[in-house]
Amino acid sequence: MSFATNMRFKFPLMAIGLEVAMIVLFGLFAIFNWCATAHWCTTKLFKTASNIVNHCYRYSLPLFQDVHVMIFVGFGFLMTFLKKYGFSSVGINLLIAALGLQWGTLMQGILHSHGHKIHIGIKNMINADFSTATVLISFGAVLGKISPLQMLIMTIIEIAVFAGNEHLVAEIFKATDIGASMTIHAFGAYFGLAVAGVLYRPGLRRGHDNEESVYHSDLFAMIGTLFLWIFWPSFNSAIAEAGDKEYRAVVNTYFSLAACVLTAYAFSSLVEHRGKLDMVHIQNATLAGGVAVGTCADMAIHPYVSMIIGSIAGMVSVLGFKFLTPVFATKLRIHDTCGVHNLHGLPGVVGGLAGIVAVVLGASDTFLGKHRTMRIFNFQSLCYFLLPRSTPAMQAAALGSSIGTALVGGLITGLILKLPIWGQPSDQNCYDDSVFWEVLCTVLNK
């Protein structure tokens, strides 16, 4: 097995080859053009060229940086809870995010530019970071059981499928999903579960010695949890339309997350026989409120509604960890290392359903919504009035297609990754950095 996991040539050649391909594709298709920003900024009601550049970019940079922290520190450290898998969690996270943001820029750009050149702007960068999030979510489901080489392949395939589904949801269904509860969270979770199902290891049916945390690894994971929790309002509002929609996305996410924390703690204590709190729940379920409020975050809903959504998400997530995950592992033969189904899958579905209800109740009707909230008639609201608006059916279709394409894409990806040439670790080497990293023997005894 030692040779099988030797990445000496396979991995470097794949990584270099992919980077060369990215550079060539950027050379061919990507141009650095102000129109990209200009086009985006005009929707933000800025007039002169210098304003377009000054205002638009400089408004968006902090939002971009917040999302950037979530992707690299948030997701990276959230997965460091395993006692011997911290290097891979934070290291492979960085690797696939760095590849994913280049590939995501190309895939989304090609779909939106309709054959023309891709205009690289700050919005592309935010969307590129988003596209990597799907892979990082799926990574959580297969954490510890997969090789860096396999992750590179999964990154390329998943982001391509994601871009396709995202285009379908946004352009064809005209569905609204500002915080990407469906297109990123549900999609990433079910894609990862499908891969995990295909790569199921019967040998690990009874668990693995390394599949547990130590005291400090749980504290490292809290770094990830907290930065995700803190910047989630920026995540859900980063690509929202300037003005009240963006504003609502921030406020609703803020209160949804706060409410989620209390129900997550309450149910964590309730399901443990001695009423103790479980770090797994605290690290994950406290974030479910950000996922679940995503679809309708920018709609004209009242803060107490987003608090209700958050409370339900926190409860559902903890119950998922306690009761669903074991069932998945035993009955469905799907082993979900980080429990992404409970943090991203179920709350993502809750978010999709909440979006359907909100659309039914007309909360997405921005024209009325605007009047209900700020009594101002302006150019923006007129536009909305003339623009096609999302319907409940289209929202449902968006949720269905997100889960469907994820499952199909995940199954195909899993079959490709099952080929015995990608250096996956043996069962006994799972959840162990020393397979792919230089680790001093003395170290792991500490």
Place this chain on the structure above:
Amino acid sequence: MSFATNMRFKFPLMAIGLEVAMIVLFGLFAIFNWCATAHWCTTKLFKTASNIVNHCYRYSLPLFQDVHVMIFVGFGFLMTFLKKYGFSSVGINLLIAALGLQWGTLMQGILHSHGHKIHIGIKNMINADFSTATVLISFGAVLGKISPLQMLIMTIIEIAVFAGNEHLVAEIFKATDIGASMTIHAFGAYFGLAVAGVLYRPGLRRGHDNEESVYHSDLFAMIGTLFLWIFWPSFNSAIAEAGDKEYRAVVNTYFSLAACVLTAYAFSSLVEHRGKLDMVHIQNATLAGGVAVGTCADMAIHPYVSMIIGSIAGMVSVLGFKFLTPVFATKLRIHDTCGVHNLHGLPGVVGGLAGIVAVVLGASDTFLGKHRTMRIFNFQSLCYFLLPRSTPAMQAAALGSSIGTALVGGLITGLILKLPIWGQPSDQNCYDDSVFWEVLCTVLNK
């Protein structure tokens, strides 16, 4: 004792009950209204409705996010220095902050809205985060000796008292305290000390085996220290008036903190018999400069003055840790786990006194201050001219009421928390996560 600390039903029911209450109260009193922002933004000299929304919110989001990081990562990790209490430090910090920001939004909103609906805006969110800071400071004084259930109760009471005192200081005394040296730092510290005094445990007179740090727990604490240190300029300027006052708050805090670091290091080395540095001082005293410059951060003081204030704060804080804390524990029977009196109490008083001196010297006279600093006469300065201005007497009253209400509120809260029904840990179980958290036995031996 094992039953007493069993939170299985008490804690979940309390947490769920509180969250339900929050949702109901938000449904009744909170509305999502642009006027909130509009009103605030007009003071920022923005004109059109779209500008109010675009500019105002988007200017303030980065400031809000900086404060948000301080509350959840800064305070949370600052308290992880205890070797077996990291889960509780960062976990209970998240719990009480999540509850506190909802309750703080309501309490402050009700006081400011004078019976009308509460308009939820970005400023409310910043103020809500501020209100949680008082509880997190007090939490430091009782860290390791209290149950999550007790913290929920303390959160509800303390924020109510804080909101009352803050309203008194700002609306009645018209005192200036932009960085909240008095209303948050001094208040939070003395409230916590009063609670710690009532809950004094004679059994821990000679200390406790768990009340010490290990090497890596001290490094985790430095994560908190650094994020607090870095974003303090945003904290002290977050609710300052747009323009030169806000600007001064940032610059003065930046230089006060820098000066504070040097005196803190110097005195830490000076008071240790072999001239070594003490992590307890570095983790805490380096932040005292941010606390002490808070009250007069936005006044027309020169950078060298804020550097003097910071230097004094760093010195006072280290001396407090070395000489006062032991006296408090033995003579006054007040055991201050994190030494909040040295980080928030004393520097908060220094800040309040500095504010009085600054007002006496007319530094708060923004009209002259403005002319002294920018020689521009505009609408703003005219307003100040007509507005009532703070007086030394009112500043002193503000300092007194902050400490007074804190002590009274803390004493009452302590008596309530002394009731033997809140599952407080036994003396031997103090400073130990395993009482309230699922912790693998093997873990704590690491």
Place this chain on the structure above:
Amino acid sequence: MSFATNMRFKFPLMAIGLEVAMIVLFGLFAIFNWCATAHWCTTKLFKTASNIVNHCYRYSLPLFQDVHVMIFVGFGFLMTFLKKYGFSSVGINLLIAALGLQWGTLMQGILHSHGHKIHIGIKNMINADFSTATVLISFGAVLGKISPLQMLIMTIIEIAVFAGNEHLVAEIFKATDIGASMTIHAFGAYFGLAVAGVLYRPGLRRGHDNEESVYHSDLFAMIGTLFLWIFWPSFNSAIAEAGDKEYRAVVNTYFSLAACVLTAYAFSSLVEHRGKLDMVHIQNATLAGGVAVGTCADMAIHPYVSMIIGSIAGMVSVLGFKFLTPVFATKLRIHDTCGVHNLHGLPGVVGGLAGIVAVVLGASDTFLGKHRTMRIFNFQSLCYFLLPRSTPAMQAAALGSSIGTALVGGLITGLILKLPIWGQPSDQNCYDDSVFWEVLCTVLNK
């Protein structure tokens, strides 16, 4: 030796003396003047005084805070990889940065203000943070072999030399180096190497037991790596001209870093005999792309060009760690603890050379560059047209002077620090916090 390292009086007196000097100098030379901002902001095309204050400052605060995080958390934790030197890494980092930003404000201000008062504004704060970066880079070369007292002296000298060279490069050579590849990264690296060379310890020729990492210390270091990686786009654009140049600096740095990650991982695996990844490479080489793209980040280069620069930097950095560092330690008798030559030195030179090429190709010709990219003729481009522009010769001179002044300055500094009065640790006490910090004996056995 125990007495020699006893800092009880030397260190506190030096620290207090320096702080007093800073306060006096600020009192004499620094004033809080809006003109500072005004002057800077007018270059950002803002008109009215209130706008100058509102817009300018508020646009720049998030950029400043991003840089601030890099200096204190990024550099601080990046150096915590040593198993017994975490307190010093993050603690001394804070100390010298706090001193350096005050001293840097004075040195740069005096050079730019031509004898007049120094106008303290947000731009000074960003530049002050930058000037500390040079010392923190040099600190990495001597990490573990030097006393806090020596670092205070080094901070004072290095920042003075840096300010002189920076003035030479910017004002005399009119060279462009927006991301400071030459003036900060190459300068800091070669300054530190020169000091390390003079302070070479033959006794540590065969290494030291403490000069290795443990599992969790490597994870702490990743916190530093990730925050540096995430905020580098802000670093390279923080002092760029508002508008498209600033914008390009962000986008180019973003893609350069992403490309750098893939080549760094590929070569890390390629150079290890069993194809494993090495944390030393991941922690450092993944950042080389941000260094190397610095000089031409704001020029009119295409994203694929910055990706090529980043790819080369990642490769060069890993190869440097693998092959150059051992040669330096054995042949050149220069022991580079953190390998700053591979992270800052070589990539800084790559950046300087890339800048020369870019200038040759006219990418720095902003007027044409602007037209090539946005087809707008405005006041800005007219200015550029009239302003002197950088030439390849001047860029080469800038690179030469940065390395030259660094080496000379470093040698002189090294000779001063060699005096046996600064309490440097004995060979056996190197890389050990317990020499200068209070550390429980039990702790280091963990």
